[in-house]
Amino acid sequence: MSFPIRSVIAATGSYIPPTKISNESFANHRFYDQEGLPLRHDQATVIEKFKAISGIEERRYAQSDQQASDLGFLAAQNALESSGIDPESLDYLIVAHNFGDIAPGTNRTTQVPSLASRIKARLQIKNPACVAYDLAFGCPGWLEGVIQANYYIRAGDARRCLIIGSETLSRITDPFDRDSMLFGDGAGALILEAATGGNAGVLAHCTQTHAFEHAQLLSMGVSNAPQQADSQDLFMKMNGRKLYELALNHVPLVIKLALDKAAIPLSAISKVLIHQANEKMDRAILHRLFKLYDMPLPPEALMPMTLSWLGNSSVATIPTLLDLLLKGSLESHQINPDDQVVFASVGAGMNINALVYRF
Structure with a gap:
């Protein structure tokens, strides 16, 4: 066989x-x-x-x-x-x-x-x-x-x-x-x-790009104080309010699509490892996800965070979080065999993705 x-x-x-x-x-x-x-x-x-x-x-x-x-x-x-x-x-x-x-x-x-x-x-x-x-x-x-x-x-x-x-x-x-x-x-x-x-391994994923109306929510632009900066320099700029709205409206749906592909209910998920972007936004995304399933608010331990001491390091946030978690470096958090975990992120493009994994 x-x-x-x-x-x-x-x-x-x-x-x-x-x-x-x-x-x-x-x-x-x-x-x-x-x-x-x-x-x-x-x-x-x-x-x-x-x-x-x-x-x-x-x-x-x-x-x-x-x-x-x-x-x-x-x-x-x-x-x-x-x-x-x-x-x-x-x-x-x-x-x-x-x-x-x-x-x-x-x-x-x-x-x-x-x-x-x-x-x-x-x-x-x-x-x-x-x-x-x-x-x-x-x-x-x-x-x-x-x-x-x-x-x-x-x-x-x-x-x-x-x-x-x-x-x-x-x-x-x-x-x-x-x-x-x-x-x-x-x-x-x-x-x-x-x-x-x-049974361990990647179970399903979902990726979307919301470029038609939202491509410029993160872009490059001149300094907020151009008179004090080199006029040739460009810096990363974002429309925080619009990005927040996009994340709340679409990230929970992308996570749900990935869970549906994996045929796994949200109640069976042990951890949600989300891009460490902004604590208020990340928690709002998780709450909105639970509302999609008509479930009560999630337990605090479901979503480990490193934001308070590492900030937002873009592409590095999730793999750093995972490494710390698997090596026992995050207090009160651990992953056990057979745990099912969701990974999710949102960022420039605007791109959103989610992946379901069983340990």
Whole structure:
């Protein structure tokens, strides 16, 4: 009897930069609105309101000698060394990011060669059959990389894939925009491999792109204070209110579509690992999901969070969260065999995805 090929998690890894940036580090910043006018509230009030909405108290920044490919390499190295997997056995090396490598002191990006090729070289992988490529898909990029790897494995095209999410958002955000307080740097990695028999593995996924009306909710633009910044520089900008509405209206539906494909009720889910974007938004998404099923409000332990101390590191948030969870580094949270978990993310594009996995 032959068994269908399943894609199972073989290893995880992460790299959390050691440089901590607290909310108080922004006490002497001066923020402006999109019209170029100073915010009317004093900075202490701005920071207080920011913490109440986002749940963020501090974030991590890459060190001056590190770029996104360096963080990604360290996360990949952590996954490989902690599992003992031979790097030469990898068939695909997929790196999700949005801005490439950005040297400190500038917001100019470099993406040639690809970050995937840079990391493959750093890992000293000689096998030319290990295909290395980058994936730019907004914050859902890492999860989309897992979805792609799952296709390769189930089609018999790959036995083992390394998917990395790495970003240094601190270097592409506008220092005169209060949204800059949301973002941090970091990297996470996962190795997905083929298995037969058993019940563990990727069960289903769903991906959507809402570009027709919403492509520009996250885009690049000039500083909120162009008179104080280099006029040639472009920074990441977002329409927070519209993005919040899109997330609430569509992310719960995408999660439900993935659960329906897997034929699994929400009541059977042990954890929801969602992109760590904004605590208020993430909790509202979860509440809206439970309303779709006419279920009471979810228990606090269902959705572990790292936002308070890591901030929003884009593609790195979910793999970092997963690595910490599987390695017992999140207090009061754990994943057990046979637990069924939902992953979900939303970001630039606007892209939304969800994946159901059984451990």
